Structure formats: C-alpha cells, structure tokens
Amino acid sequence: MVKINGEELNVAGRTVAQFLAERGYDVKRVAVELNGDILPKAQYECTVLQDGDSVEIVSFVGGG
C-alpha cells in the first residue's frame, strides 16, 4: 500500500505520472513530495510507487 495525502491506496507499481493522470491531476499545477523530498518533475515518468511509500500531492489553486 502507498500512503497518498493520508490515504492508504493499492497503487504500488504505478509510476507517479500514471497515478496523477488516473486521478485527473493537472501536472502543470502540482508539486509532489515523495518520502520527505520534492520529486523533480522530470522524474514523474520513471518513478515507480513502492509499498510503504508516503506521498503528498499539492495541486495549487489560483489567487494571491
């Protein structure tokens, strides 16, 4: 299981890019933290989610 934004999900084996696409995230608006570090965008395609990973996905909204 992978913990994503506090929820345990059965998504190990998917890449970060696949997960974001499946959940309808706009990649241009997100920042992804994987196990305590911000994951560089260039690594979304090649980073495979593993059991025990902890992920926070921030989807920015407009206004400031």
Place this chain on the structure above:
Amino acid sequence: MTKAEWLDALEQRHGADLQRKFSSACVAVCGLGGLGSNVAISLARAGVGTLLLIDFDRVDISNLHRQQYSISQLGMYKTEAMKRTLSEISPYCNAITHTVKLTEENLSLIADCSIVCECFDNAQCKAMLVNGVAERYHEKYIVSASGMSGLHRGNTIQTKRLGKRLYICGDGMSDVADDGTLFAPRVMLCAAHQANTVLRIIASKFEV
C-alpha cells in the same frame, strides 16, 4: 531616526539574538500582489535585513481592494511602490527590486536568499516556482500559498509542512476561478501565515 535608534527599538522588542538573525536574513518575495505586499510589509516591520522584491506588474485601480498600495501609487511598478512604502516603515531594510516576470530561466535572481516566499496568483506559476526552487536549490526554504479566495471561513487557512523545506499556507482548495474574487482579510490571513512561517524559520522554529 538613526539606524542605531531603529535597531535598538527592534532589539528591545525581539531580543538582541533574535534581532541579529532577522537582520542578517535575506528573503525573496516573489509576486507583490495581495500576498506579497502584505508579506513584505510584515517582514520589513520585523526588521528582516534584506528583502528581494520581485514583480513585473504596475499598481492598478483593481488592486486597491486587497493589496497594500495607495492612490498615489497607481501606475507605478509594484516593486518601486513597495520599496517606497517600506522606506517609510523600515528605512534601513535593504529592499532590492527586480521588475521582471520570474520564470525558470531567471530563477537565479533568488540565489542569494535562504528563504523564498511564493506569492504569485496564478496556479501554474506557483507550481513552477515551488518545483523550480526545490529542484535547483536544495538548501532553500520555500513558503508558498494556495487557497485564500472568497469569503470562506478564516479558520480554514492553515500552514502545512511538506518534507523539510516546503511550507504551504492557505486552505488548499478555494480557487479564485471558482470564487470569482479575493477579499483583503482572507488574503492577509494567508500572507500573515506566510510571514509568520518565515520569521519562525529564521528563528530556527521549524515545526508547524
């Protein structure tokens, strides 16, 4: 008011050790709209030594409902208007202006600052800055904001910490595209969270 008088007043309130940390800090304020104008003023009042003020835009009549500018500043670049405002509040704050649109290409403008405040209004620009700084400058702290539009409850504005170096203030949800507009108090609440987080980082208080 001499610099010694000004520093003395700050030291009496903050203590000499903490004021020394504030005085030697360099903070980049990226975007000088509703968030950035309030963040810059708060940090200058606290006696932060160097502020990098970055914005490409000019003060417009439509900004006055939430941004810290006045009628006499209409048409001025926000960088210049804010520098002038800060000179009245905190004359010995070193306010360095960059009147440009901050992009991935000129991100090195913020290289000398240890803390970067993301105060943009556009969601893609927010993500660009947060990802760009995190990827290129591993040692910097980023204090970002997401979700402060509309007339939603004030108590939903919070500060979250992601990893060691990223803080995000706001409710995380309210999008100006849905709410239609922003209101000064709620934007100021979010900006106050950002400024408070910056001062806490300078004071080596990293928990939220």
